[in-house]
Amino acid sequence: DTGVSQDPRHKITKRGQNVTFRCDPISEHNRLYWYRQTLGQGPEFLTYFQNEAQLEKSRLLSDRFSAERPKGSFSTLEIQRTEQGDSAMYLCASSLAESELWAVLPLHFGNGTRLTVT
């Protein structure tokens, strides 16, 4: 049983560098989400895709952040010109889109990528 996988698990980078993270969702899941979690806080929504379409972006997602899901399978999250405030855990999650409005399906998360910007 393959769950959501994220790569890398840890990334240390210097301020100003670009970084890219990858997420492979559960294969039959058509929705993919990116969240960011800082120490002592719950995860905060960044963006989500349904298939290859990016349907929603949070105001947290500044123009230095870009996410793609080119073929509706894996996704990448790139952060350009990293800042120390970008240090966080970046979590990817996937789910099926609900077919019934009364049934809300859970998100299944990966292990996250911990980013440290020095």
Place this chain on the structure above:
Amino acid sequence: AQKITQTQPGMFVQEKEAVTLDCTYDTSDPSYGLFWYKQPSSGEMIFLIYQGSYDQQNATEGRYSLNFQKARKSANLVISASQLGDSAMYFCAMREVYGNNRLAFGKGNQVVVIP
């Protein structure tokens, strides 16, 4: 906008005892789902239990049960017979059906199980 509130300080619980984690929420959407996730120190978010807003009965999953009080907008998690491996952060979360598709999280409850 949806809002999840978890205000309890860190909790210590004796092994084999039950523990209740409080969660209140706010939404204007009539259809929504409530979730609890566990996050151990290793970082992964583990889905525990789900309650739909139209569900008549409280959800149960093994040692986890959700005390859903819709009129009070609360969705407390009860962990029975605590085990050492239950030590973790626990997050309450909600998704609205007619609103956006974001899963909104509370700030979490820290639970430490002591032998």
